[in-house]
Amino acid sequence: MVWFRKDKKPRQPLRQKLEIPADAWEKCEQCGHTDIREKFVRNLSVCPSCGYHRRIRAIEYVGILLDEGSVEEVEPDLRSADPLGFPDYPARLKKALGSAGDEDAILTVSGTLGETPVNLGVMDFAFMGGSMGSVVGEKIARLGQRSLERKYALVIISASGGARMQEGVLSLMQMAKAAAMLAQLSERRIPYVSILTNPTTGGVSASYAMLGDAIIAEPGAVIGFAGPRVIKQTLGQDLPEGFQTSEFLLDHGMVDCVVPRGELKRTVGQLLRHMSGQPAATGWAAS
Amino acid sequence: MGTSVALEFEKPIAELEKQIDELRKVAGDRQVEVDDEIVPLTRKLDALRAEIYRNLSPIQRVQVARHVRRPFTADYLRLCFTDFIELHGDRAFREDAAIVGGWARLDDETVMVIGHQRGRDTRENLKRNFGMPHPEGYRKALRLMKLAEKFQVPILTLIDTTGAWAGIGAEERGQSEAIARNLFEMSRLEVPIIATVIGEGGSGGALALGVADRVLMLENSVYSVISVEGCASILWKDGKSPEMREKAAKALRITAPDLLELRVIDDIVPEPPGGAHANHEEAAKALHVALLHHLEELRRLKPDKLVRRRREKFLRMGIFNE
Numbered sequence: 001m002v003w004f005r006k007d008k009k010p011r012q013p014l015r016q017k018l019e020i021p022a023d024a025w026e027k028c029e030q031c032g033h034t035d036i037r038e039k040f041v042r043n044l045s046v047c048p049s050c051g052y053h054r055r056i057r058a059i060e061y062v063g064i065l066l067d068e069g070s071v072e073e074v075e076p077d078l079r080s081a082d083p084l085g086f087p088d089y090p091a092r093l094k095k096a097l098g099s100a101g102d103e104d105a106i107l108t109v110s111g112t113l114g115e116t117p118v119n120l121g122v123m124d125f126a127f128m129g130g131s132m133g134s135v136v137g138e139k140i141a142r143l144g145q146r147s148l149e150r151k152y153a154l155v156i157i158s159a160s161g162g163a164r165m166q167e168g169v170l171s172l173m174q175m176a177k178a179a180a181m182l183a184q185l186s187e188r189r190i191p192y193v194s195i196l197t198n199p200t201t202g203g204v205s206a207s208y209a210m211l212g213d214a215i216i217a218e219p220g221a222v223i224g225f226a227g228p229r230v231i232k233q234t235l236g237q238d239l240p241e242g243f244q245t246s247e248f249l250l251d252h253g254m255v256d257c258v259v260p261r262g263e264l265k266r267t268v269g270q271l272l273r274h275m276s277g278q279p280a281a282t283g284w285a286a287s
Numbered sequence: 288m289g290t291s292v293a294l295e296f297e298k299p300i301a302e303l304e305k306q307i308d309e310l311r312k313v314a315g316d317r318q319v320e321v322d323d324e325i326v327p328l329t330r331k332l333d334a335l336r337a338e339i340y341r342n343l344s345p346i347q348r349v350q351v352a353r354h355v356r357r358p359f360t361a362d363y364l365r366l367c368f369t370d371f372i373e374l375h376g377d378r379a380f381r382e383d384a385a386i387v388g389g390w391a392r393l394d395d396e397t398v399m400v401i402g403h404q405r406g407r408d409t410r411e412n413l414k415r416n417f418g419m420p421h422p423e424g425y426r427k428a429l430r431l432m433k434l435a436e437k438f439q440v441p442i443l444t445l446i447d448t449t450g451a452w453a454g455i456g457a458e459e460r461g462q463s464e465a466i467a468r469n470l471f472e473m474s475r476l477e478v479p480i481i482a483t484v485i486g487e488g489g490s491g492g493a494l495a496l497g498v499a500d501r502v503l504m505l506e507n508s509v510y511s512v513i514s515v516e517g518c519a520s521i522l523w524k525d526g527k528s529p530e531m532r533e534k535a536a537k538a539l540r541i542t543a544p545d546l547l548e549l550r551v552i553d554d555i556v557p558e559p560p561g562g563a564h565a566n567h568e569e570a571a572k573a574l575h576v577a578l579l580h581h582l583e584e585l586r587r588l589k590p591d592k593l594v595r596r597r598r599e600k601f602l603r604m605g606i607f608n609e
Contacts, residue, residue, distance in 0.1 A: 077609055078608070079607065079608040079609070080607060081606050081607050083606035086539075087538055134604075134605030134606050134607040135605075135607045138605050138607055163490075163512045163513070165513055165518055165521065165522065165539075167512075167606075168511065168538075168540050168541065168549075169511055169512055169539075169540070169546060169549065170604065170605055171512050172490060172491075172494055172511075172512040173494075173551055173605065174604070174605060175467075175470055175494060176470050176474070176494060176497070176498045176601045176604070177601050177602055177604055177605065179467060179470035179471040179474055179498070180470075180474035180498070180597075180598045180601045181602065182471060183471050183472075183474045183475045183598070186471075202491075203491060203512070205463035205467075206451075206462070206463045206467050206491045207466075207467050209463070210461070210463045210467040210468075211468070211471055223463075224463065225451055225457075225458065225462045225463040226451065226452075226453035226454075226457070226458065226462075230453045231453045231455065231458070233453075234453040234454065235453075235454060235455070240455070243455070243458070244458060252459050252461065253461075254461045254463075
C-alpha cells in the first residue's frame with residue numbers, strides 16, 4: 001500500500017554539470033572506488049575508500065619519508081652491465097632505463113627524517129620488477145658504508161620480485177653481500193629499519209628485507225620467499241585467504257608492525273629515536 | 288658403482304661396460320683367455336669416459352649434478368670423515384632431515400659438518416623432502432654453526448639442494464628470515480668455514496650454507512640463482528622442453544669454471560673420470576684433499592682477520608659499470 005506518492009524529478013548528472021575532465025578521475029584497482037585524482041594524490045596513492053596501497057615510485061617514498069630540501073642522491077652513476085652475456089638482457093635494460101629512469105632498481109639518498117640524519121635506499125618495482133642485480137647490491141653496500149662512516153641510521157624500503165635472473169649467480173651473491181654489510185652496521189650499533197612494500201619476495205626477502213632491527217610492512221603487501229603462484233603450482237592446492245600478506249606475517253611473528261603509508265615517517269622517526277638513544281620529540285620524556 | 292642409471296650421453300659408456308661384463312661372464316674361470324680382449328676394451332672405456340666428460344655441456348652437467356647415484360652428504364660423511372655423530376633439531380619447532388649435521392673428524396681434527404641430504408628412493412626422499420629444507424633446517428644449521436664457533440671448531444658445509452621448499456608451512460615459519468639470518472651470521476662467525484657444492488646449488492636454499500671463507504665446487508656440480516626449469520619457464524614460458532632448458536643452462540653460467548671466472552667460488556675439486564657417481568671413493572678422496580688444503584691455509588688466520596677477509600670477499604662480488 002502506498003501512503004503517499006512522490007513525483008520523481010529527472011536528476012541532473014553530476015559529472016555533466018561540473019564538467020570534470022575524464023582524466024581527473026582515478027579508480028582503485030582493488031575495490032573499484034572512483035574518486036578525483038587529487039584525493040588519491042593527497043592520500044599518498046592510498047585508496048580513500050578501502051585503504052589499498054597502490055604501488056608508487058621510489059622518488060615518491062623519498063618525499064614521504066625525508067624532510068624537504070634535505071635530500072642528496074648517493075651513488076647515482078652505477079649502471080648494470082651484462083656480465084653473463086645473457087640473451088636479451090641489454091635490450092631489457094635499455095627499455096627499463098628509458099621507462100623507469102637511471103637509478104636501476106634502487107634509489108639511494110642521504111637526508112634527514114624529522115631532523116635525524118639517515119641513509120635511505122628505496123627499491124623501485126618499475127625497474128625490471130625491482131629485481132636485485134649487482135647494482136642493487138653495490139648501492140646497498142655503499143650506502144651501508146656511508147652509514148658506518150657517519151654513524152647514520154639506515155632505512156631500506158623493499159619492493160622486489162627477487163634476484164635478477166639475467167645476472168645469474170652474481171645476483172644470488174648480492175644477498176650475502178648485503179647481509180655482510182648489515183652485520184657490520186649491527187656490530188657498530190647503527191640502527192637499520194626495513195620497510196616492506198608490495199611485493200617483497202624472493203632473494204630480497206631472504207636478505208636485507210628480513211634483517212631489520214625493526215621490520216615494518218605496508219598494509220596488504222605480498223611478502224614471502226617463494227611466490228604464491230609457485231607454491232600453488234608445487235602443492236596443487238589453493239592457498240589460504242590472505243596468505244603471505246603483511247597481516248599474515250604480523251600474525252606469524254615475522255614483522256614488528258603493519259603501518260599505513262601516511263604514518264611511515266612518524267613511525268620510523270619514533271623507532272630511530274629509541275634505537276639511537278635520543279629523547280622523544282613529544283611526551284613526558286621530552287619535558 | 289657402475290652406471291645402471293645411465294644418462295642419455297652416458298649410453299656409449301654403459302654399452303661398453305655391458306660388453307666387458309659379458310666377456311667376463313663368458314670367460315668364467317678362464318679369465319686369462321679373454322684378457323686379450325678385455326684389456327683393450329677397458330682402456331677404450333677409460334678413454335671414452337674421459338672424452339665424454341671433458342666435453343659436457345651445461346645442461347649435461349645439471350643432469351650429472353642431480354644424478355641419483357652421485358655421492359650425497361651421507362656418503363661423504365662415511366668416506367671423508369670418521370667419528371661422526373649426528374645432531375638433530377632446531378630447538379624451536381622440529382627436526383628437518385633435509386639438512387644433516389654433526390661433529391666429525393677430518394683426519395685427526397674435529398670439525399662440524401653440515402649438508403643438504405637428498406634421498407635415493409621415494410621413501411628416503413619423502414623423509415628428506417628431496418633435500419629441500421624448511422626453515423627449521425636452516426635454523427638447525429645455524430645452531431650447529433654457533434656450537435662450532437663456541438668450541439672453536441671449523442665448519443664444513445656440503446651444498447646439494449634444488450632450493451628452498453615452496454610450501455605453506457615453510458612460508459608461515461619464515462623461511463625468508465631463516466635464510467637471511469644464516470647469511471648475516473655466517474658473515475661473522477669467528478671460525479674457518481669451507482662450503483663445497485657437491486651436487487646442485489640451488490638459490491637461497493644453497494646460499495644459506497654458502498657464506499664461507501672458501502667456496503669450492505666439485506667439477507660437475509652446478510650453482511645457480513634459479514633452476515634451469517624455473518628460468519626457462521619465467522623468461523620463455525617453457526620450462527619443460529629440452530631446448531629451452533639447455534638455453535637456460537647455458538645462459539645462467541652455472542658450471543664450476545664459469546663461477547671461478549666470475550670470482551664467486553675459490554676452487555674446483557676434480558672428479559674421477561665418468562663423474563663422482565662412477566667412483567664414490569675417488570670423489571671422496573679428492574674432496575678430502577681439497578678440504579685439508581684449504582683448512583690448512585685458513586688455520587693460519589686470526590679470527591678477526593678471517594672474518595674481515597670473508598666479508599671483503601662477499602662485498603666485492605658483483606659486476607657493474609660506473
